[in-house]
Amino acid sequence: MTAGPVEQAREQVQEQAREQARAGRLLAKWRRQRGFSQLELANLADVSARHIGFVETGRSQPSREMVLRLAGHLDVPARVRNSLLLAAGYAPVYPERPLDDPAMQPVLEAVRRVLRGHQPYPALVVDGRWDIVASNDAFGLFTEGVAAHLLEPPVNGLRLVLHPEGMAPRIANIGQWRDKLLARLACRAALDERLRPLYEELLGYPCARPEPEIGAPGPDDIMVPLQLRHGDVTLNFIATLATFGTAHDVTMSELVIESFFPADEHTAAYLSGS
Template sequence: MSTVGPMLRQWRERRRISQLDLAITAEISTRHLSFVETGRARPSQDMVLRLAEHLDVPLREQNRLLLAAGYAPAFRESALGEPELAVVRDAVRQVLAGHEPYPALVVDRCWNLVDANSGVALLTEGAAPDLLEPPVNVLRLALRPDGVAGRVLNPGEWRAELLGRLRRQVETTADPELAELLAEVRDYPSPPAETGNAHGSGIFVPLRLRHGDTELSFFSTIATFGAPLDVTVSELAIESFYPADAVTGEYLRRLASAGGRIGDGATTTATT
């Protein structure tokens, strides 16, 4: 018996969309949608994909819906090192290199480090060696006391920001691996009390980091690939850090000018 109906119903309820609203946006009858969800009607491949699109179901989960309905997956999942994704790798490295001397990194769906520029060495300096052994998980590296968290000057609000981001991902994707990661990292020891201005500019949550005797402040943006048709590509995220104040910008530019590049002078690929 096909299990796609209950799976679609779970996605609809997760998105807090009524049967009527989904039926209207997908241009089908409420009766037919009800029959699909209860297993009384077998949806076509096109219908599965149409409902999944309107429910904003990730590509990985769309493939699972198709398999549950008895169809082949519609989206391939390539290894990042495959020749077909050379254009993706090149684009990522152009973005990373072009962002120097400021830090930028790429993660997969489970926050495992895929690639990074030399500026990231400033963020990871002093972290426990085991946290830097591939595959590097960026959330563990960021939140463990012997990782980046030990140098963060606003650990409470930065931790809350990262956990909130991960929690929203779990709610959006229903990914069991992300749920396990959330359960792990939220049990890490609570950070010490905040020091200085704990709320930054009031526009965004900054990463306030100690580097030697200097306090640096960053904000970040996250970019993804538009209209992906490959599961791997759809799950890549590029996080780019920018100076949140003039002191940080000048400090990083001075370091880069003095040493050519921050870190080891090369863009590093963590996993392929």
């Protein structure tokens, strides 16, 4: 039996209310993730804590500007900001261009310059799924001995490191790196469902320490180095991450440049050929 106009209108109102509630739950999830109370977020956004509470419970419909303001104060990624806008009943505002789009060419050229300039040390660029977009010649040091199927595009950077046929057998401190990478991925997967299958896959890889652990650093620890075996030597690296801080495109905002530097003089001399 076909619903009448009154029933259809009621269903539309109920659906809109459900969407508003979903937008509020997403905002509340990000607020908690960032460690803000409702009052702290309200002060930042120059609204009342009561209004924040009404938005989070779906009792109040936030304006487009309010969604963007709250998302900005919570440093929500561009992809999620689009999802928040959709849930609140508004059109997305952040485009998502493919990497081969002409508008992305200046970005890719800037990335290539960074990678070339980092020689003779390894560097790579990954996207929001941790797929490798580009790398420099020195990155070949990391892929030596890796199974061919792991190097077929798209090459996933996390799979490359943790797979038993990837870099894992050559990483002397694979337990530490596994813990660090899985913890980072778990945080992202909790907020981005696209990454959940990857997390489950990597969690299932065999390792001497199968479950991620949270350990306190020692008195002399300032970082977790990457200890990579290369032939008869062990090279030590520290890693830095860089992003495009003013990106308004989803694809661009998710690009991460990971650069590896020598953690000791021995590694520096080995990589420079001296």
